[in-house]
Amino acid sequence: MTNAAPATSQQTNQQIRESYDAFKTKGLKLNLTRGKPAADQLDLSNALLALPGVADFMAEGATDCRNYGGLQGLIEARRLFSGMMGAPADQIVIANNASLALMHDTLVFGLLKGMCDSTSPWLKQGEISFLAPVPGYDRHFTICEEHGVKLIQVALNDDGPDMEQVERLVADNPSIKGMWCVPKYSNPTGTTYSDAVIERVAKMKTAAPDFRLYWDNAYTVHHLTAEKVEIANIIDLCARHGNPNRPFVFASTSKVTLPGAGLAMFASSKDNVKWLLTRLTPRTIGPDKLNQLRHVRYLKNEDGITKLMDHHRALIAPKFNKVLDVFRAKLSDTPGVSWTSPKGGYFISLEVPKGKARRVVALAKEAGIELTPAGATHPYGKDPEDRTIRIAPTFPDLPEVALAAEGVALSVKLAIAE
């Protein structure tokens, strides 16, 4: 049995192969690919499924949530998420269920129309680039790839993007119009930007007058420990340094309430909010206000969000800990292998020896464990060192997570042994 004795560096290649083969015979079908909440997490918000109730549809300002209108979103919903977004209610827009759509659409609007401080639409300015701290989130990169925006990789250090690299690039190159940032509990490494890095990002000189931080604060309340990390307020800092229009802050309730039926939010300067609403006006008369009212009734206030996130943590922290336990037990002695121990978010990042990530993913697949394709953490799906593997432990149940982690560890050892 693979879990009879901890693997050690003394294991022969033959023993590793035997352990892996034994694991394979279990015929498992496990999936560690996507950052999806598990069913027990979704159950936490089942109250939403009967809200707001047949007689509850009026919001503040005599707003009938059933009818057209209200492009910026309900005032009570904007107030509810004001703390989470780090902005006053009038600097928040609440949209339908996907913050990714807001990121996509604001980039498309930049290309076709320009930002509020652009001299012309980005498409008329030749090649446009975004900085991509790596490892990062594949769906961010895909938006740029889809629309021909060049991705320039920068290193993601333990305290955020390598700011010397970032500052040099944006100061020199006016074609760099943006940077993808997951400032807290980053996907996939769990990295949180230090206050010093956030301040440098807010005040750095950019050659492009219309440079934007795509500040995807996706995991802002998604703590895995009692520490509940807080980060500096990017909107305030950018304003203080004379760059009020720099940050586009995105978040959603996808991993707070329900991924399929949550709310997406945008926060920024007043000028950017006005710009976004102007761009959205030809597109829609307004978002689904009933779903906003539903969330207001259910979450009630910031304390409601905090309590709900504590319940999530109780369900998923053990899964992260299980993966880390298995990795510690099986991989601690394996040279060139390391992993992150995130304090929040949805991912663990596993680093294997150079040139081995794709092989690990293939071996895991053979053993019945689906992993995110190696390379997905880098632009164009190409990890130049073929080192990074993203582990998403939330969706399977705890025994499955344990098994899957073990299978991954065996796949790592075998890939190295081969």
Place this chain on the structure above:
Amino acid sequence: MTNAAPATSQQTNQQIRESYDAFKTKGLKLNLTRGKPAADQLDLSNALLALPGVADFMAEGATDCRNYGGLQGLIEARRLFSGMMGAPADQIVIANNASLALMHDTLVFGLLKGMCDSTSPWLKQGEISFLAPVPGYDRHFTICEEHGVKLIQVALNDDGPDMEQVERLVADNPSIKGMWCVPKYSNPTGTTYSDAVIERVAKMKTAAPDFRLYWDNAYTVHHLTAEKVEIANIIDLCARHGNPNRPFVFASTSKVTLPGAGLAMFASSKDNVKWLLTRLTPRTIGPDKLNQLRHVRYLKNEDGITKLMDHHRALIAPKFNKVLDVFRAKLSDTPGVSWTSPKGGYFISLEVPKGKARRVVALAKEAGIELTPAGATHPYGKDPEDRTIRIAPTFPDLPEVALAAEGVALSVKLAIAE
């Protein structure tokens, strides 16, 4: 009192002015601008507000509607709207709450990426144009205006667009990539395209290989009479004539269930559906499936839709009839004035003598009645003849509709008398 005696052509200008002034002293505040359902119509669907219920979230195919995924929409929702869309379920995409957003986004995708049969993105092909049958819907025109797509006006006859004009234009000009169509109970005239016109639209030769009909079937089940007009199936006809990718069919439940929280739908060829899903993939992981399940549970089947629309008709047909009664009583003898008597949809179109529409709208406003700005029914907000006024009678209650219609009639008469 203005309603003491029917106005006749024998009225002196002095009498008209007196009637108008008397009306004005009522100090009314009425609004006939937007095609919004009234609160009693929204009440019909209040059951939605507590659906699907706390224990109901699983859809066919073991789909947990609470979680991520399902880009094309629930199969049961696509089946539910299959008749309404005139397409099998696999040729339907169900999105969030605004069909306008689908129209906007497909056009943007055409500009940035090209259609499935484009030789290159539309933006790389120089000037792009759309045909705009007039009078038409201002929000259609705004999408093109926002993105620099030129609008070429064609006449809307009693049986649809002037096909000789349309056929000549699209055969000659490869820059014409699309045409806006509201084929049934058109906004604002109530026009329904004849089967002969629809067949010609389906089979006409277009210089552009990637020409698209933006077929906004917004009022497909929105009957105002027992006749329940049916039109030819554009998807079938286009396929039969070898132009399967020509139609983009749009509809929504905005005026079936709830405008703020309905579903938007797209139907087309398999290739177009595949194209749309490919384009949507970088933008979102999927639509709000719970709202789709909510609609499936509430409407149940096509019969459910029919019965609900009968209830709507019972509430709004009297409002249309009231406007028509007042116009008949007050304006029948007024030269150069005519109006449509729609069999469905949300609007009456009022034609006044050339050069008078703006003045009528201004006079109505002075008298406390807000009307859609004259010109809104034409591209760039400019009605070259200044003749067409759109009347939207659904939102105010019946006594208000009667008063408003009277005020409009008085404004028409005064504008002519001046």
